[in-house]
Amino acid sequence: MIALEVVAKLLGCLLVFLTVPLLVGQMEHKAMAHMQSRLGPMYAGGFHGWAQLVADGVKFAQKESVVPARADRRVFELAPAVALLPYLFVLITIPVGPGQTARDLSVGVFFALAVVSVGVIGVLMAGWSSANKYSLLGGMRAGAQLMAYELPLVLAAASAAMAAGTLSLDGIVHAWRWWWLPYQGIAAVVFFVAALAELRRPPFDMPVADSEIVFGPFTEYTGLRFALFLLAEYGGIVVFSALTAVLFLGGWKGPFFEAQLGWLWLLLKTMALSFVVIWLRVTYPRLRADQLQKLAWVGLVPLALAQIALTGVVRVTTS
Amino acid sequence: MTLADDVFGLLGVVCLAAAVLVVTSRHVIHAALWLVVCFGALAGCYLVLTAELVAWVQVLIYIGAVVVLMLFGAMLTRAPVGAVQELDSGNRPVAAVAGVATAGVLGTLVVAAFRGAYVDIHHTQIGDGKVIGTSLFRFFVLPFEVASVLLLAALVGAIVLTKREV
Numbered sequence: 001m002i003a004l005e006v007v008a009k010l011l012g013c014l015l016v017f018l019t020v021p022l023l024v025g026q027m028e029h030k031a032m033a034h035m036q037s038r039l040g041p042m043y044a045g046g047f048h049g050w051a052q053l054v055a056d057g058v059k060f061a062q063k064e065s066v067v068p069a070r071a072d073r074r075v076f077e078l079a080p081a082v083a084l085l086p087y088l089f090v091l092i093t094i095p096v097g098p099g100q101t102a103r104d105l106s107v108g109v110f111f112a113l114a115v116v117s118v119g120v121i122g123v124l125m126a127g128w129s130s131a132n133k134y135s136l137l138g139g140m141r142a143g144a145q146l147m148a149y150e151l152p153l154v155l156a157a158a159s160a161a162m163a164a165g166t167l168s169l170d171g172i173v174h175a176w177r178w179w180w181l182p183y184q185g186i187a188a189v190v191f192f193v194a195a196l197a198e199l200r201r202p203p204f205d206m207p208v209a210d211s212e213i214v215f216g217p218f219t220e221y222t223g224l225r226f227a228l229f230l231l232a233e234y235g236g237i238v239v240f241s242a243l244t245a246v247l248f249l250g251g252w253k254g255p256f257f258e259a260q261l262g263w264l265w266l267l268l269k270t271m272a273l274s275f276v277v278i279w280l281r282v283t284y285p286r287l288r289a290d291q292l293q294k295l296a297w298v299g300l301v302p303l304a305l306a307q308i309a310l311t312g313v314v315r316v317t318t319s
Numbered sequence: 320m321t322l323a324d325d326v327f328g329l330l331g332v333v334c335l336a337a338a339v340l341v342v343t344s345r346h347v348i349h350a351a352l353w354l355v356v357c358f359g360a361l362a363g364c365y366l367v368l369t370a371e372l373v374a375w376v377q378v379l380i381y382i383g384a385v386v387v388l389m390l391f392g393a394m395l396t397r398a399p400v401g402a403v404q405e406l407d408s409g410n411r412p413v414a415a416v417a418g419v420a421t422a423g424v425l426g427t428l429v430v431a432a433f434r435g436a437y438v439d440i441h442h443t444q445i446g447d448g449k450v451i452g453t454s455l456f457r458f459f460v461l462p463f464e465v466a467s468v469l470l471l472a473a474l475v476g477a478i479v480l481t482k483r484e485v
Contacts (some may be wrong), residue, residue, distance in 0.1 A: 075352065106447040110375040119326045121355060128348050136394060143391035150384060153457025167448040168371075 021234035083122025097262030138216020286311035
């Protein structure tokens, strides 16, 4: 009975992981197109091109998977899995309602941040094993960027955990009140910006800058392996948006029916944050390497430390 | 032998094998990637010993930061695809002596301190954030502070070293 429940929950997580990123991808197609006075995909599937990403998936599956002759074959083939799977594992701990998690861990915040940080290794593996100077440059840029933004990400999440007095993601949502919006506002912004950088989304897309280094670490990838990297990118957007919603926007909390409709409130918040991610891509130009590092070390880290100091003072004086 | 014992032993074997591959591999990047496997298996060992927080901190710090830093450093300097012959320096005997001595001291210490200690996963306190925090700030405050002074010294040293070259 318990085994059946575990399997059902894991299948549910897998289903969410295979559908919600596609929704975000389709939203990116359409929202970006309309922001640029275009229509975007209109033909696939009939109604406003809803099946465009399904068609893309079929196309990727049919393509030949090429491994460059000078590449390190095993590392090259393993890299997409290392980049993709961490996001799938994190999804297991996201609470979708009061006490409704596939697996509630008492150290949920640490689990989520630790597992997400493993995905970076997949990008570095891809960059190195391709035996291509553009890939190597992209991998190095990704490494430098991700190391700089890991620290503000962890500090901002630590502030939310301190304010709630627990490391459990469900516990943090339980402790959340509306006045956390101003109280944890700085941490929320720092976390979201650092998450954007972890995802290498514009304006932090130096590692894959197409006008300079083709497509960075993913230059040599074709077919299904390339599609897996794309899925990792959109899965990452979903996971980081959901984590931001859980830590700073009250997760499954909503105006009514929290126990029954908690998943809907969380999904709405996640999609709204994903829309902001897409919006920022259309709005801002790419940051240069030195600007990236400056924003992380001179901007986000001191802000996150100030937020932790504020949270600590409030916790000590009020309890 | 319970299931937990078997899993622990298996993870230990994986950890040891990966560690041996780290020092014998002729591919610089492969060595770093085997180190990931080694650290991952070690985190698994911590999990079986019910030290949840320590396990995930291990993944976050060592796999997510230290190995990424090593990979970055290797890619920045030189990391050709394929085997490198001149990886061995002439210090093999010295390194062997240092390695065996360290392993001996640590092994003796651990065996002497924890001889016969046994974690029964069904009747023990799970090492989550609360338990670790309580013992760290109630019983181990002085070692904690000493460690933080050590880290501060390393920070200051790093700043001094980089400033001198400017």
